[in-house]
Amino acid sequence: MKRIDAYLSSLGYCSRSEAKKFLKMNDVCINQSRVFNTSIKANHSEISVNGEKLDDEKLLILLHKPDGYICSHNDAGKLIYSLLPQRWQNRNPKISTIGRLDIDTTGAILLTDDGELNHKLSSPKNSVPKIYEANLEKPLTQDIIDIFSSGEMILKGEEKALKPAKLDIVNPNLARLEIVEGKYHQVKRMFAYVGNKVLKLHRVSFYDFKVDDLKEGEYKLISI
Structure with a gap:
C-alpha cells in the first residue's frame, strides 16, 4: 500500500510535484470513488485513472x-x-x-x-537463446556450421572461446544463427572470423519471444 502520488510518479503518469494538478484534471479513483487528496494510501489494484487500471508496477x-x-x-x-x-x-x-x-x-x-x-x-551464465537471420556478402560453405558449433571460436580481442552456436544455411547468402551469448557485435564478428560480412541482420527471437x-x-x- 502506497500514497497515490507515489504510484503516479513511479509509473510515469506525472511527477510527485504535479500530482495534485493531475488529480484535478483526471478521473483518479480508489475502488471507483474519485479522490483529490494525493496523500491517501491504497493498494495498486484499487486505483484507476480515467476508467483504466494503473499500469503494472513492473513491465x-x-x-x-x-x-x-x-x-x-x-x-x-x-x-x-x-x-x-x-x-x-x-x-x-x-x-x-x-x-x-x-x-x-x-x-x-x-x-x-x-x-x-x-x-x-x-547474464551469460543463463545461456538465453537468441535467433538471428543474417544476409551475407559471400556464399556460405558447409564447413562454417562445424566452426560455429565447435565451441572453439575465439574472436579477435577475446581470450575465451564462444559457446557453441547453431547455424542453418537457408540459402547461399542467408543464414539462421542461434547463439546463447550477447558479446559486442557478436554475430557480425563471428562471420568476419570466417571471412564473410553481414549485410543485413535481423533478430527473429529473444528467448521464447518472437x-x-x-x-x-x-x-x-x-x-x-
Missing part, C-alpha cells in the same frame, strides 16, 4: 526494433525508448533494454524496469 515489453534506432538513454539520434508511450518513458526506475541491438539491426528486443529480470535474461506478429516499431506487453 516487460517486446518491441520490433526498426533500423536506425539506438538502444541507449543518452546517445544522440533516434532512441528506441521514443517508440514507447511517454508515461512509460517517465517511469522510475527507468525502462531499459535487456541487452542491445546495433543501430542497423532489426528485430526482437525486450525492455523492462525490473532489474532482477533484466539481469536474469542478460516478433512475427509485430511490424517494425510496434510493441506488446508480456506477462511477467
Whole structure:
C-alpha cells in the first residue's frame, strides 16, 4: 500500500510535484470513488485513472526494433525508448533494454524496469537463446556450421572461446544463427572470423519471444 502520488510518479503518469494538478484534471479513483487528496494510501489494484487500471508496477515489453534506432538513454539520434508511450518513458526506475541491438539491426528486443529480470535474461551464465537471420556478402560453405558449433571460436580481442552456436544455411547468402551469448557485435564478428560480412541482420527471437506478429516499431506487453 502506497500514497497515490507515489504510484503516479513511479509509473510515469506525472511527477510527485504535479500530482495534485493531475488529480484535478483526471478521473483518479480508489475502488471507483474519485479522490483529490494525493496523500491517501491504497493498494495498486484499487486505483484507476480515467476508467483504466494503473499500469503494472513492473513491465516487460517486446518491441520490433526498426533500423536506425539506438538502444541507449543518452546517445544522440533516434532512441528506441521514443517508440514507447511517454508515461512509460517517465517511469522510475527507468525502462531499459535487456541487452542491445546495433543501430542497423532489426528485430526482437525486450525492455523492462525490473532489474532482477533484466539481469536474469542478460547474464551469460543463463545461456538465453537468441535467433538471428543474417544476409551475407559471400556464399556460405558447409564447413562454417562445424566452426560455429565447435565451441572453439575465439574472436579477435577475446581470450575465451564462444559457446557453441547453431547455424542453418537457408540459402547461399542467408543464414539462421542461434547463439546463447550477447558479446559486442557478436554475430557480425563471428562471420568476419570466417571471412564473410553481414549485410543485413535481423533478430527473429529473444528467448521464447518472437516478433512475427509485430511490424517494425510496434510493441506488446508480456506477462511477467
